[in-house]
Amino acid sequence: MANDFHPSASPDHFWMPFTANRQFKASPRLLVKAEGLYYTASDGRQILDGTAGLWCCNAGHGRREVSEAVSRQVAQMDFAPTFQMGHPLPFELAEKLSGITPPGLNRVFFTNSGSESVDTALKIALAYQRAIGQGTRTRLIGRELAYHGVGFGGISVGGMPNNRRAFGALLPGVDHLPHTLDLARNAFSRGLPQYGVEKADELERLVTLHGAENIAAVIVEPMSGSAGVILPPVGYLQRLREITAKHGILLIFDEVITGFGRVGKAFAAQRWGVLPDIITCAKGLTNGAVPMGAVFVADHLFEAFMGGPESAIELFHGYTYSGHPVACAAALATQEIYQREGLFEKAIELEDYWQDALSSLRELPHVIDIRCVGLVAGVQFAAHQDGVGKRGYEVFRQAFEKGLLVRASGDIIALSPALIIDRPHIDAIVERFADAIRTSA
Ligand SMILES: Cc1ncc(COP(=O)(O)O)c(C=O)c1O
Numbered sequence: 001m002a003n004d005f006h007p008s009a010s011p012d013h014f015w016m017p018f019t020a021n022r023q024f025k026a027s028p029r030l031l032v033k034a035e036g037l038y039y040t041a042s043d044g045r046q047i048l049d050g051t052a053g054l055w056c057c058n059a060g061h062g063r064r065e066v067s068e069a070v071s072r073q074v075a076q077m078d079f080a081p082t083f084q085m086g087h088p089l090p091f092e093l094a095e096k097l098s099g100i101t102p103p104g105l106n107r108v109f110f111t112n113s114g115s116e117s118v119d120t121a122l123k124i125a126l127a128y129q130r131a132i133g134q135g136t137r138t139r140l141i142g143r144e145l146a147y148h149g150v151g152f153g154g155i156s157v158g159g160m161p162n163n164r165r166a167f168g169a170l171l172p173g174v175d176h177l178p179h180t181l182d183l184a185r186n187a188f189s190r191g192l193p194q195y196g197v198e199k200a201d202e203l204e205r206l207v208t209l210h211g212a213e214n215i216a217a218v219i220v221e222p223m224s225g226s227a228g229v230i231l232p233p234v235g236y237l238q239r240l241r242e243i244t245a246k247h248g249i250l251l252i253f254d255e256v257i258t259g260f261g262r263v264g265k266a267f268a269a270q271r272w273g274v275l276p277d278i279i280t281c282a283k284g285l286t287n288g289a290v291p292m293g294a295v296f297v298a299d300h301l302f303e304a305f306m307g308g309p310e311s312a313i314e315l316f317h318g319y320t321y322s323g324h325p326v327a328c329a330a331a332l333a334t335q336e337i338y339q340r341e342g343l344f345e346k347a348i349e350l351e352d353y354w355q356d357a358l359s360s361l362r363e364l365p366h367v368i369d370i371r372c373v374g375l376v377a378g379v380q381f382a383a384h385q386d387g388v389g390k391r392g393y394e395v396f397r398q399a400f401e402k403g404l405l406v407r408a409s410g411d412i413i414a415l416s417p418a419l420i421i422d423r424p425h426i427d428a429i430v431e432r433f434a435d436a437i438r439t440s441a
Helices: 021-026 064-076 088-098 114-131 152-157 197-210 236-246 299-304 325-340 343-349 351-359 390-401 423-440
Strands: 031-035 038-041 046-049 107-111 139-143 174-177 215-220 250-254 278-281 293-297 367-373 376-381 407-409 412-415
Touching (some): 046 423, 064 325, 088 107, 088 293, 114 152, 114 250, 114 278, 114 299, 139 152, 174 197, 197 236, 325 343, 351 367, 351 376, 351 423, 376 390, 390 412, 390 423
Parallel strands (some): 139 174, 250 278
Antiparallel strands (some): 031 038, 038 046, 278 293, 367 376
16 A cells, blocks of 8 residues: 555655544555546545535536636735735635625635634634723633634634543633534434524523623534534524624634535525624635635624724734735635536535435434535444444445545544535435445444
C-alpha cells in the first residue's frame, strides 16, 4: 500500500486531522482527482462522492467558473490587506450575500473557516452586549452533541465529548442545552421528528439559574451535522427563538453545514422560518475550493458598534485573510453557479425521492434509525459489542471499497451529496451503501 503515496513522499510527516493516523497510513485511501459527483482514487477507481467532499462542494467538483475566477484573481492581485485598507471584492461579495441571507442580516464579517466563524460570532455577541450596556451578559449557551469547530470558543460551546476532554478547562461560563436525539420516540421519523420541542424549555431553566442579565447568547446548529445528522424537533427552533427574544439573549445559528442549500433554502433559518441574530457559514461559500467563512450579523447589532468616535476601531477582531481576494473570487463564482442552476431549491425538489430511497435501507442489518432532511441523511447503526464506532467505521470502509464516499461519525453514517445530484445518482448511492452495509454485517 505504501506505493499509494507518491514515491518521493513518505506518509510519516503529515499529522492528519481527525484521523487514526497509524491505521490510515497502514492502509491509505487517497483521492487524486475530482469532477462532478466523482472522485478518482489513486488506484484509478471512480468514487461516487456521497458527502460533497466534507459537506462543502455543493455545486459538485471541478467547476470551471470557480477555477478560472481563482486563477484570474491570483494573477491579478494575490493578496491585499483589509485592515485599514481595502479592495473591491469583499464589498462586492458581502453585498451579493446579503441578497440571500434572511431579512435584516445584512452585515458580513469574513473569516477563513467554520471554526473562525464560530469564534467570531461568539465574540461579536459578547462585544454587542457590552456595547449596549449589558456587559454582565457574558455567559454562552451551547448544546450537547453540537459541533462548532475546533477553536477554544467552538469546543467550549460544542458538545462532542471527544473534542473537548483533552483540552483543559475551556471557556468559563458556558452551559449546554440537552441534545434532541431521541431514538425511543423518534426513530425512523419522516421529516422533522415530532417529539422533543420541550427540550428547548431547558433554556428557561438556565435563565432561572443564572439570570437572563448574565447570558449573552445561545448557539445551535439548526440541524446538527457532524454529530450524526440530528434534526430539530417540530417547533423546537421556534421555541428557542421565543425564549431568547423574551430574555434579550442573542440567538446564533451555526450554518456551516446547513448554509448554501443543504436543506432546501439558502439557509436553514429560511427553511424553518426562524430568524436568528447571527448566522455563521463556511464550506459551501466557495464550494470548498478555497478556505473561507463568513458571519452574517443583524443590522441592529452592527449599528450598536457604530456609536463611538468615527476614528475608533469598532471591533478589535479580524484575520490577515479576512476577505482574501482569491477566496472572494471563488465565492463570487460559486454564488453565480448556485443562482444560475437553482441549486438552493434542489434539496427540496429531491427531498421525497431521497427520503424514500434511504428508507429502503431500514430492514438492513443493525440499522436502528434513518434521519433525512433536504439532501442530508444520517443512518444510525447499533454499536458493535467490541465498541462504539467500530461498525460505523467498517461500513465507511466497505463503502469506499465499493466506490462510495460516506462520512462516519461513531456508528452513524452521514450522507450529503452535491446538490447537482439527480435521481439515478441517488439510486447509485443507496445501492452501493446497501451493499456496504450487507458486506460489513
Ligand atoms: C456546524 C459546524 N460549525 C463549525 C464547523 C467548523 O468548520 P471548519 O472545519 O471549517 O473550521 C463545522 C465543520 O464541520 C460545522 O459542521
